[in-house]
Amino acid sequence: MSNNSRQNGSDSTARAGGENGLTPSANLKPVQVKLVLLGEAAVGKSSLVFRFVNNEFQENKEPTIGAAFLTQKCRLEDKVIKFEIWDTAGQERFHSLAPMYYRNAQAAVVVYDVTKAASLDKAKSWVKELQRQANPNIVIALAGNKIDLVQPNEEGEDDSESGRQVPTEEAKAYALEAGLLFFETSAKKGDGVRDVFTEIAKKIPLEHIISRPRQVNNNSNQINVIQPPGANRNNGGGPAKDCAC
Amino acid sequence: MVRLDEQYDVIVVGTGLTECILSGLLSVDGKKVLHMDRNDYYGGESASLNLTQLYRKFRPGEEPPPELGRDRDYNIDLIPKFMMANGELVKMLTHTDVTRYLEFKQISGSYVYRDGQISKVPASEFEAVRSPLMRLFEKRRAKKFFEYMQNWREEDPNTHQGIDLNSVPMSKVYEKFGLEPGTQDFIGHAMALYLNESYLNRPAREAYERIILYISSVARYGKSPYIYPLYGLGELPQGFARLSAIYGGTYMLDKSVDEIVYDSNGQVCGVRSGDKIAKTKQVIGDPSYFPGKVQKVGKVVRAICLLKHPIPNTDDVDSIQLVIPQNQVNRKHDIYIASVSSSHNVCAKDYYLAIVSTIVETDNPEAEIKPGLDLLGTIKPIEDGCKDQVFISCSYDASSHFGTVCDDVKDIYRRVTGKDLVLKQRLRQEEEQREIGET
Numbered sequence: 001m002s003n004n005s006r007q008n009g010s011d012s013t014a015r016a017g018g019e020n021g022l023t024p025s026a027n028l029k030p031v032q033v034k035l036v037l038l039g040e041a042a043v044g045k046s047s048l049v050f051r052f053v054n055n056e057f058q059e060n061k062e063p064t065i066g067a068a069f070l071t072q073k074c075r076l077e078d079k080v081i082k083f084e085i086w087d088t089a090g091q092e093r094f095h096s097l098a099p100m101y102y103r104n105a106q107a108a109v110v111v112y113d114v115t116k117a118a119s120l121d122k123a124k125s126w127v128k129e130l131q132r133q134a135n136p137n138i139v140i141a142l143a144g145n146k147i148d149l150v151q152p153n154e155e156g157e158d159d160s161e162s163g164r165q166v167p168t169e170e171a172k173a174y175a176l177e178a179g180l181l182f183f184e185t186s187a188k189k190g191d192g193v194r195d196v197f198t199e200i201a202k203k204i205p206l207e208h209i210i211s212r213p214r215q216v217n218n219n220s221n222q223i224n225v226i227q228p229p230g231a232n233r234n235n236g237g238g239p240a241k242d243c244a245c
Numbered sequence: 246m247v248r249l250d251e252q253y254d255v256i257v258v259g260t261g262l263t264e265c266i267l268s269g270l271l272s273v274d275g276k277k278v279l280h281m282d283r284n285d286y287y288g289g290e291s292a293s294l295n296l297t298q299l300y301r302k303f304r305p306g307e308e309p310p311p312e313l314g315r316d317r318d319y320n321i322d323l324i325p326k327f328m329m330a331n332g333e334l335v336k337m338l339t340h341t342d343v344t345r346y347l348e349f350k351q352i353s354g355s356y357v358y359r360d361g362q363i364s365k366v367p368a369s370e371f372e373a374v375r376s377p378l379m380r381l382f383e384k385r386r387a388k389k390f391f392e393y394m395q396n397w398r399e400e401d402p403n404t405h406q407g408i409d410l411n412s413v414p415m416s417k418v419y420e421k422f423g424l425e426p427g428t429q430d431f432i433g434h435a436m437a438l439y440l441n442e443s444y445l446n447r448p449a450r451e452a453y454e455r456i457i458l459y460i461s462s463v464a465r466y467g468k469s470p471y472i473y474p475l476y477g478l479g480e481l482p483q484g485f486a487r488l489s490a491i492y493g494g495t496y497m498l499d500k501s502v503d504e505i506v507y508d509s510n511g512q513v514c515g516v517r518s519g520d521k522i523a524k525t526k527q528v529i530g531d532p533s534y535f536p537g538k539v540q541k542v543g544k545v546v547r548a549i550c551l552l553k554h555p556i557p558n559t560d561d562v563d564s565i566q567l568v569i570p571q572n573q574v575n576r577k578h579d580i581y582i583a584s585v586s587s588s589h590n591v592c593a594k595d596y597y598l599a600i601v602s603t604i605v606e607t608d609n610p611e612a613e614i615k616p617g618l619d620l621l622g623t624i625k626p627i628e629d630g631c632k633d634q635v636f637i638s639c640s641y642d643a644s645s646h647f648g649t650v651c652d653d654v655k656d657i658y659r660r661v662t663g664k665d666l667v668l669k670q671r672l673r674q675e676e677e678q679r680e681i682g683e684t
Contacts, residue, residue, distance in 0.1 A: 089487060089490035089491045090490055090493075090495070090496075091486075091487070091490045091496050093495075093496075094495070094496060094497040094498070094500070095498065095499065096496035096497055096498040096499075098287050098483035098486060098487060099483070100346060100347075100476070100480050100483035100484060100487070101483075101487070103476060103480075132317065133317050222339065222344075223330075223335055223338060223339060223344045223347075223349055223472070224344060224345075224347065224348045224349060225330075225348075225349045225350065225351060225466055225472055226348055226349065226350050226475070227351075227466075
């Protein structure tokens with residue numbers, strides 16, 4: 001797991017609508033990146049995002065209701081990435097996640113629970129599905145969540161930890177083999193959460209995205225109609241006038 | 246965790262567009278919704294399928310030929326429809342914010358077949374002047390007719406020119422402006438999108454609404470009145486399903502619906518799947534889940550064709566609607582051709598998809614769509630066993646856009662909730678989140 005947060009990390013000031021604390025990179029136009037969360041029910045997908053976006057944790061959080069997607073900016077030295085983070089809205093519970101969900105996603109965080117071996121198997125099947133159906137350039141991060149539930153085993157001579165069902169090395173080896181970023185996280189304590197998003201931000205092939213921006217239209221009386229190059233954008237199209245930045 | 250044997254307010258069976266819109270609206274209203282589908286994909290009859298799913302459905306036991314390319318590149322609509330840019334479905338999408346999950350493209354042109362030729366339905370005055378569909382004097386008459394339509398205001402009798410659109414049949418309105426049968430044909434069938442001639446004897450108000458919808462839809466984006474979602478129509482039910490899920494709706498695909506359960510008073514009380522019964526007060530579903538309760542009212546024949554070229558004589562554009570009015574081919578119902586292509590992310594690069602459909606009038610439906618197939622140029626045989634890439638399915642719905650779907654949604658919504666559907670803007674999620682973040 002990567003512990004060094006060399007970069008400025010994520011920026012939550014933009015959400016509050018302020019321009020405060022912006023570094024010289026503030027004049028960079030944020031690049032919008034659609035990021036989807038995947039993983040078995042109750043592994044902590046929403047908590048991970050809640051920690052990243054609000055730096056908080058809710059105990060006994062109910063299954064996800066009510067949010068279409070959250071946005072959060074992540075600033076690196078040379079670019080600003082605005083993550084549009086999509087939650088499953090519970091549709092994964094009965095294996096009913098719509099393909100529309102990961103359509104055009106440029107990044108995915110596939111989450112499992114380090115205290116539940118079966119959740120890694122489920123994560124692997126999501127990775128397979130993404131590699132089969134999603135955008136071929138998608139950046140995928142594997143995140144083993146709930147490391148706060150793992151206790152070092154006191155009388156053990158080996159490295160075993162009580163509660164852990166997925167050894168770090170095993171998951172790491174799989175991630176390496178499948179070409180994924182790998183992290184272990186605790187949404188509850190906050191460990192490793194920022195790194196997931198910062199490392200994804202670094203790995204996103206920006207040239208590719210800049211050349212074909214997703215035109216999210218924030219004026220809800222209009223519909224996202226893609227105009228051919230050179231067409232008069234009198235309606236529908238146009239770059240997103242997004243958020244408070 | 247949600248379980249099947251819980252109590253729901255509404256159980257929706259089938260994930261077609263109508264069902265998904267209703268599921269979304271009802272979840273937003275705060276109802277506890279369970280939504281099930283027997284298939285392992287969203288959309289029911291209004292799904293868009295990849296090659297594997299398409300072959301499983303129409304050519305069981307056959308593998309898609311490898312030269313068609315990757316499975317993920319295909320999203321083939323089972324039912325071809327385009328969306329009117331100014332239509333009711335667009336309103337439903339924007340008012341529920343579902344539009345944020347989707348992207349659309351214009352359909353490049355609306356065409357009509359007449360006297361053996363394919364012509365573009367004029368999308369501007371400039372195009373109208375050059376259109377071969379009318380001769381010079383007829384163009385003047387048509388111009389007067391359209392001016393009358395666009396200026397007509399119900400509350401202003403000065404704009405009525407002595408005709409009451411609410412009572413006078415459409416045939417009389419054509420007569421007043423002296424429009425030739427050929428002109429009536431393209432106005433009635435390619436603009437008002439009537440599938441047969443019965444509208445001529447009905448009050449003109451309905452045709453007026455349709456013509457104005459067409460004109461105002463063309464005015465929105467310019468080339469044609471139609472827009473189409475990238476990745477196919479199947480994105481629409483998925484979008485509304487997500488809306489429902491976001492508001493707490495529970496989704497179960499690949500779930501057999503074995504019985505609709507009624508109580509001793511004959512009221513519905515549950516839906517059985519296997520040995521589990523989910524309890525509910527109301528059930529909504531598509532006809533295929535209620536075989537005993539529906540009656541066949543008509544049959545539609547459709548051919549899904551994969552082409553290696555655009556439809557000939559349509560300016561090589563990437564997408565069209567082509568209407569063959571019934572008069573032109575001695576039928577009672579029009580033949581429709583809807584064509585989209587790889588630029589809509591529905592098929593592999595350099596392929597074009599054309600769906601020919603009409604309402605069945607004889608016991609040889611394949612022959613009925615031949616006039617449409619003949620306009621497609623060579624339907625390339627794509628090797629072994631797949632012959633012509635023509636897949637035929639039957640269903641109930643032949644209209645070319647979503648007006649009837651929306652009417653259906655409103656009607657069912659009223660019957661389920663006891664109130665009319667009022668589309669109001671829902672608070673944007675991002676704003677909600679931001680508000681929470683600030684407090």
